[in-house]
Amino acid sequence: MNEPFKEYQGLLTERSTVAAVIFTLALMWSVGQVTFVGAFFVGAVAVAFLLQLEIKRRMERLENRRSAIREKRKSKTGTSVLLGASALDRLPSPLLLVDADKKIAFANESARELLGTDIDGNEVFLYLRQSNFVTALDNILEGRFGDFGVIRYTTSKERSFDVTVAPVLAGKKMNDGVRAIVYFYEVTSLLRTERMRADFVANASHELRTPLTSVLGFIETLRGPAVGDLDAHKRFLGIMQTEAERMVRLIDDLLSLSRIEMTRYMAPNAVTDINKLVGSVINSVKGIAAERGVEFTYEHEENVQDVVADSDQITQVFLNLLTNAAKYSDPNTKVHVKAEVGRTGKHALLSITDEGPGIAQEHLARLTERFYRVDTARSRKMGGTGLGLAIVKHILLRHNSGLDIKSQLGKGTVFSFKLPIPQKKDENS
Incomplete structure (x- = not known):
């Protein structure tokens, strides 16, 4: 039985009891059993009692409503706190x-x-x-x-x-x-980027300052103690030309890297014949490789031909990788270039494998950093600027690809990446 019905039933019983008392008093007064004053007094007391009960019941009802409102507000507050905590937790x-x-x-x-x-x-x-x-x-x-x-x-x-x-x-x-x-x-990434920029400026300044210092030293010598020494002139001018050419290559690489970064989010959409491109690059690098007895081989699957790529930039990728292979692999060895279709059939997988001394594992993760060199002295002797692999990385990022490097000491190094194959449109679509 619900509370409102119980309350109504109690109220009805109380009123009926008071009405019965008043009726009994009226009946007793009519037959002369009680006086009028006595009957009126008893009836007034009964009515007052009934009124007091009614006031008490209404106060209890009001208090119950207030309690219900407080509970409702408390429930809403608890719900909002829980919702707020849940949002903050995410x-x-x-x-x-x-x-x-x-x-x-x-x-x-x-x-x-x-x-x-x-x-x-x-x-x-x-x-x-x-x-x-x-x-x-x-x-x-x-x-x-x-x-x-x-x-x-x-x-x-x-x-x-x-x-x-x-x-x-x-x-x-x-x-x-x-x-x-x-x-x-x-702010980890922001600090790391700031540190990289500072390192880049410091490294670039150092790479330019070193050859400039050499050139200035040779000029001072030629104008002073060796002013009449023709042999010294010939030897020093050759070194100065080499250093100047290295500065030009460094500036060219810096400008190239800057241009590549400007087009980082502009995905290429041109179709390029990868076989012709690789063949052209191999022909242009053969002269450098021949000096050390290094030979190039190119193997490709029959269904690998067209790829979606910026031909100039991918040419630069192969030039950098094949030039490095020709310079740093062991003399009288082969460099194997291979093109094959990926597992999904949507990409061409391209790899360059040399038979060089290999690279220690601790260096692999940093090879594409700007100015990072495994052997600084040898790299400079070979004419390297320390930016070649950084340029390769940024070009491949524009092509939505990455440069994968695997190496074992004494067994050589493999550089590989992928390029998308243009998909034929469905004639029925």
């Missing part, structure tokens, strides 16, 4: 909520991955010990708000974050309590 950036006792009241999933899965309820200073962070958090929790700037936090795994600390009022007034929110913004 944030890709770490976030902490610190209570007045300096303990972590809430940590989203990213924060738990960064600081530990069991950080909830622990004191925040167990994880963030920097003095400027401690000062900022103390000031906020004590109600002294201000601009605390950005705090740099670096993990043991070389991940860097800019940490921001901000106040969160627990209520509408200051005396309701203050909490602090700690937000982590990862």
Whole structure:
């Protein structure tokens, strides 16, 4: 039986009882059993009692409604808190909520991955010990708000974050309590890019300064002690020409790399005959290879011919890779160039395999970095600028491909990449 029906039934019973009492008094007064005053007094008491019960019941009903409203508001608040916590938990950036006792009241999933899965309820200073962070958090929790700037936090795994600390009022007034929110913004990639740019400027300056210093030294010698020495003139001018040519190659490679980066997100759409392209590059590099007795072989599957590529840029890729193979592979060996169809039939797989000394594993991941060399002295002696593989990498990135390098010491190195094969359109479509 529901509550409204019970309440109505109780009210009906009480009213019936009072009505019965009044009827009985009226009957007794009519037969002379009680006086009029006595009957009126008893009836008034019964009516007052009934009125008091009615007022009490209405007050209880009003209080029940207020309780229901409070419960409803509490339920809504709880739901909104849960929804807010769920949304914060999905944030890709770490976030902490610190209570007045300096303990972590809430940590989203990213924060738990960064600081530990069991950080909830622990004191925040167990994880963030920097003095400027401690000062900022103390000031906020004590109600002294201000601009605390950005705090740099670096993990043991070389991940860097800019940490921001901000106040969160627990209520509408200051005396309701203050909490602090700690937000982590990862800047690892930005710092790495900044470091790479600084290294690039330093390396480029060094690569240009070295030959310039040599040229200036030779000029000074020719104008001074060797002013009348024809043999010294001939020898020094030859070295100066070599150094000048190396500077020209370096500047050309820098300009080429800059142009390639400008077209990084412009995917090529021209169709190129890869067999003709590879044959042309092999013919142009044969002279360099012949000096060391290196021979080129080219093997391709019958159904490999056209690819979607920028012919000039892919020509540069093969020129750089085959020139490196001719210079750095062992003398009197072969360099094998191969083209085959990939497993899906949508790409042509191209590989260049030499029979050189191989490259140690610790160098492979850095070979495509600008100015990185396995053997700096040998590379410079061969006329290398340290940008060849970096240019190859950026060209292939534009072609939505990557340069895969596999090597074993004493067994040679394999450079491979893929290029898309143009797909025939369905005639019925």
